[in-house]
Amino acid sequence: MGREDQLINKLALGVPSAAGLQKLRDSRGAAVRLGIGDDAAVVAPGRNADWVVTCDGFLEGTHFLADRHPADSVGYKSLSRATSDIAAMGATARFFLLTLAIPQQLTDEWLAGFLRGMRRAAKELGVVLIGGDTTRSASVAISITVMGEVAPGRAITRSGARPGDLICVTGKLGCAQLGLELIRNSTAKGAKDLCRRESRLLRQHLYPQIRLKLGQWLAAHRVVSSMIDVSDGLSTDLGRLCAVSGVGARVWASRIPLVRIPAGYSKLARKLRLDPLRMALHGGDDYELLFTVPRRMAKRLESATEFRDLTAIGEIESGRRILLVDSEGRAEALRPGGWDPFR
């Protein structure tokens, strides 16, 4: 068996996977006819479902630093952030494919950590590896394709927001950015210590929790008019949603759920000029859901399991302007200031 085949075996054993000929039919319908180990995977679709498909790249140097970020975080986050797009459509995640380019010297210890993190994410997200490709490269480059299912016509797009709709967001915004800044500011050795000591503070940056269940609930109950995940920052992603929907928005700054900087880090935060509102507006990587709800539907949200994690932060308006309104009613334009790899 060649080295590449050995590596593929490691992957197939390292994460929940469908290898060889089998029938993995579950209650929801789709079945894996053929998993890892042939030229391609074969999947029989469920009887009454659309496929939702997305791919996502995660690169050393661009998305993570090999000397600061733990290998298991790279495995966990690369899969969970790819799956976030499935959550944002209101779909159920089912299968994934992994293209992994990796330096030879990382194929032992580092790879074991990477697969440990990916295994944990796969279990939590309910996805199974059905195929992939491995190759050698000078730095780690990961691309993940996730396939999910949704009832026909029920996928929630970005394009349905209408004037008067409430704008809602899950969780707190800016948490991932805060984590990134703390890790960036530490040495390689300090980062290791920081990750262990501040696991809760760094959680959304290292091991982002994806709102798959809430997304599915919103799709199933037809409560929302549009949805997107906050992956590049609120200002950028709200801008995208509004552009596609052909609407404007008014965001109430005081309502945005902000990350809290622990007292022990306030001095460092001042030094690094970390402003909670700015991190919430423009920080990327939070993977919270941003969605719009017609006002007459808002009451229904109360029966969502994650209702207490929801905040209404503004409303959709006609026109094209996106405004940020402060506590005294002063409005200014909210321009896309989030993550853009090409800026």
Added chain:
Amino acid sequence: MGREDQLINKLALGVPSAAGLQKLRDSRGAAVRLGIGDDAAVVAPGRNADWVVTCDGFLEGTHFLADRHPADSVGYKSLSRATSDIAAMGATARFFLLTLAIPQQLTDEWLAGFLRGMRRAAKELGVVLIGGDTTRSASVAISITVMGEVAPGRAITRSGARPGDLICVTGKLGCAQLGLELIRNSTAKGAKDLCRRESRLLRQHLYPQIRLKLGQWLAAHRVVSSMIDVSDGLSTDLGRLCAVSGVGARVWASRIPLVRIPAGYSKLARKLRLDPLRMALHGGDDYELLFTVPRRMAKRLESATEFRDLTAIGEIESGRRILLVDSEGRAEALRPGGWDPFR
């Protein structure tokens, strides 16, 4: 609109794609409900088909040289080699997703060439771009996921070869390796000239032709017992097919269809020690089909449209040994000597 969004627009306009909300239902069934521009693509499966899914990485430095290989070859080849796995299952290629990591300075001229090549491949292969992800990186890294369809249960796996079956291969082997060696041996400037002057000789290396139609014909007519594409070299890929099928093989060296080295390159070939048989056995990147046929079915192959491109090169045997037999009947073990990125 941010720079990343502008780049996504370039991709959506540059290759055949499904953008926005639409219904692209064709005679064979599957429909794109939602293409590029949302969090994920939504596809309604055809009524009576399995999905065949594969992903494939294509990296600067590992799979191509940025200073030697034309940008349009990178676009063409990255898509066609990914689609080769769909051909090897006997399926029809339908959709693809593209993860593209690219240095900032390549987002104009180089990207235009890349998309031109990818557009041509997409048209020839009959695939439509439904999603993707773009990001910045120090070197070009491409991952492509291709989705195809096949009648339920008709996908051709690697595992069905049985003792007595004939081993067949399409086209000539070693062509891609010869092309690679000529380009490797030239300067950056010389390579540009070579690609223009020797377009036919370099075709399988730069713009590999994929046997999608023959693959579909073989699946539809239930003629073959197993199939794989020759992507890493005959010795390696036949080894994989035999391992999964639990069989051995006997390959007749004199029957292998070899690349012909043009007279004008014979001196260079001697200098580079390019041996046609060795290139055919161990050279990668040919993307020809390698399949096994029960002898009683062999006659049926004559009605295949590409029959004159087929050659029987050996037979499956019981046991596990893979032997190469020379014209005088001497047999030696044929060990996997093809492309392995981790060797």
